[in-house]
Every structure is written in structure tokens, then in C-alpha cells.
Amino acid sequence: MEISTPRETASFALSLLDLTNLRDDCDTAAIDELCRRAQTPYGTTAAICIWPRFVAQARITLGEGHPVRIATVVNFPSGNLPVSAVVEETKGAIRDGADEIDLVIPYEAFLAGNEAAVTEMVSAVRDACPNACLKVILETGELKDSARISRASELAIEAGADFIKTSTGKVSVNATLEAADIMLRAIRDSRKRIGFKPAGGIGTVADADLYLRLAETIMGSDWIMPSTFRFGASSLLDDIMAALSGAPSQRAASGY
Template sequence: MSDLKAVALKAVSCLDLTNLDDDCTEEDVIALCKRAQTPHGPTAAICIWPRFVAAARTHLGDNSPIRIATVVNFPGGMDDADDVMALTEQAIADGADEIDMVIPWPKLIEGHDQDVSAIVGRVRRSADGALVKAILETGMLREPDLISRAARLAIEGGAHFIKTSTGKVPVNATLSSARLMLEAIRDSGEPVGFKPAGGVKSTNDAAAYIALCEEIMGDGWVTPMTFRIGASGVLTALLATLDDDGEPTEGEGY
């Protein structure tokens, strides 16, 4: 197997196949569930709106290797905290395995650091053991110090993963923001994972993030338990690499 094929195979197993389109339907979610079971093995998860979690769980069943992730405090990061907890609890009741939550990044820009760790901690408690990924929205934080602070605060709050972006803003995952986040994970000493999301469109893009993870965290660190890619379109490119069909690019990923 070529190096690029090995990367593609690993990336498929670490993919959170995503549909967070505003016009998404239940039929779209069922199609996403089917697409996540690829000829080269299942993706790590699907990532969908909370209102579709129950339908996805019914379709996938209780023993599926494909996990169900959903989003809260999304996309702006400034929803009422009690509403966020209620939505988290309902999503878990409906069958979600993972919660991708947006931190209140506008509050962080204003200097209210404690608001970040506090809401991450509350979501983790409301998630009742489910995996919690904290979305930093690095493209809006922009400055390296803010990104590093957001990462540290999310980790302090108990996030199992830190994630770059919602995919809903002009600038999403970048290798520079990924480096800052991975360095924060390394320096924390905590077993926290990393998820780039938005703009990962090709096998070469996936390879760049995997290589960066291995540079900072060490060879063998990248597994579905520590690394995810949030994307809607990159699966087509990964499968093309595995099937020797070239590497087409399909739309922007979340």
C-alpha cells in the first residue's frame, strides 16, 4: 500500500462525516449514515443536527461502529447556557455518543476566560459520559495567544477533544492554528484529542494534519480515539485515492 493510500485509509477511520447544512432533511441524514459505511470500513462518526439524532440512532442501531455526534451552542457559541444543557441532555437521551460544542469565543475575546472552562465543564457533566469536543472557532479568534488560551481553557474545563472550527465562518481549520492546539494538548499532559474541521478537502490535506500530529504528539498517536477530521466532502477524495481513481475535490467540509 502506498503512503498516500495508507493516509487515506487512516483518515477514513478518523472521519466525522458531517451534514450541518441548514436545509438538511431526515432523508439526507439516512443517506449520510449509509455513506459512512464505506467499502474501506466505517468512518469514526457522523456529525448531524440534534433534531436528527433519534432517526440516525434508529437507522444505525445500538451496536453500530459508527458513532453519532451532534452540535450544541452552535454555531455562534452564545446560546443561553441552560438551553445548551437541555439540548445536550436531550441529544444523549436520543442516542448521541458525542457532543461537539462551541465555546463562547466572543466572551474570550472580551477577556472572560472563566466563561470558557465553565461551560465546557457544564456540557461535560450534562453529556453524562459522552465524548465532548470543544470547538474553539480559531478563524474568529485569529491571534495565536487567543487560540492557545482557548485551547488551554477548554482542556481545563474537561473537553475530551479540542476542535478548530464550526465550518460556518470564512476561515476554518489551518495548520497554524492546529499547531497551537496540538502544542496546548502536549503541554497539558492530558489525554485530549484534536479535530480539524472545515477546509479539509483532499487526501493531501488530511496527510498534512496527520503529519503535524505525529510531529508534535509522536508516531502512532493518530487513532480515532485521539484524532478526527470534520468534513462533508473529503470522503470522496479519500475513496478515490484508495480506489486509484485520482483525487477529486468535493465541497467545503465542516
């Protein structure tokens, strides 16, 4: 990675960013604005991440083959929909033009001891989107315990995840360095090409740098790229743009 300055970190983080709008009040104007913001003078974000109902609009706005990929969420944010409903939600999103699916595991069932529920959900959605990138959200802030986070990571990887992702951003505790460390070690130990996505609460280039350096320590200097690492964030782009334009950062690292 060999990043030495905040500007270099910002440029790298831009290429790894899933620019997100999953606000309850999101509307069509906000989606048009998100598509515009994802295309900066310094390059594009890796993807936008939006509600399924806006995928078709974003596909028209961006066009086929656009470098900004379209990610959407399913079984989100509660994780408690029936498998059949999530499969239909996934198939609809793919028909509308989604490139990537961010799936919430049934984490409440998992916490109750039902590991099979995780395997069944991830496997079914994997089958429903064989050509899409599947990011599996563990909701680590609710799992809390390190052994549970590790086991959920293993189950998601075994069932066909392309990425494992920390959080929905909708609970009180979202991405943390502690959870990232556990998940990255599970990826390393799997010996599979699985990506990692911290999401929720990453708002500054300094925050992003902490996660990049952790990933580099565990996975190696050449591992991090858009196919293996994403940031899920809504406000990080503002700080990236400030760093790239030479403006001062508005906030210090939050120390997640």
C-alpha cells in the same frame, strides 16, 4: 504512523473521519444517505456529525452498538446561547442517542475578556454528558491571535474537554495548520489524554496528510488514532473513496 502512499493515508483518514452534514437544508433523506455513506466497502468512518434534531433518526438507522458513532453539535454555530439552554440541548441529544457532543465555546465572550464564560460552559456541558465524548470547538478563525487560541485550548482542556476542535465550518476561516500547531502543542503541554479535531475546509487526502504529519511531529508516531484524532469534513470522503478505489484525485492539496 508510517504512511507512505496516498492510498494508505486515505485508509487511515477514513478511520478518523467524522462525516458531517450540518447544512441548513439538511433533511431526513440526507441523514439516511449520510448513514449509508459512512459505511463503505473499505471500512466505516469514525462517526457522523449532525444537527441534534436528527440524532434519534440516525440512532434508529444505525442501531445500538454500531461502529459508526453519532456526534451532534450544541451551542452551534454562534456560541452565544445561555448555559442552561445548552445543557438542555445536550441532555436531549444524549437521550436521543448521541455518543459525542461537539460544543461551541462562547467565543465572543472570550474575545471580550471573559474567560470564566468558557470554563462555565464547558464544565456545565461536561457534567450534562459524563459518559459522552466532549469535543470543544474554539472557532479559531475568529480568535485569530495565537495567544488567544492557546489560552482557549487550555481553558477547554482544564474544564473537561475530551477533544479540542478548530472550527464550526460556518465562518470565513476554518481549520488551518497554524491553528492546529498551537492546539496540538497545548495538548502536548497539558500532559493529558486529549484529542484534536481539525474541521472545515479539509477536502482532499493531501490536505488530511498535512494535518496527520503535523500531529505526528508534535505528538509522536503512535498518538494518532480515532480516540485522539478526528477530521470534521463533509467532502473529504469523496476524495478518500477515489484514492481507495484507484481513481485520480479531483483536487490537489489546498495547502491549509
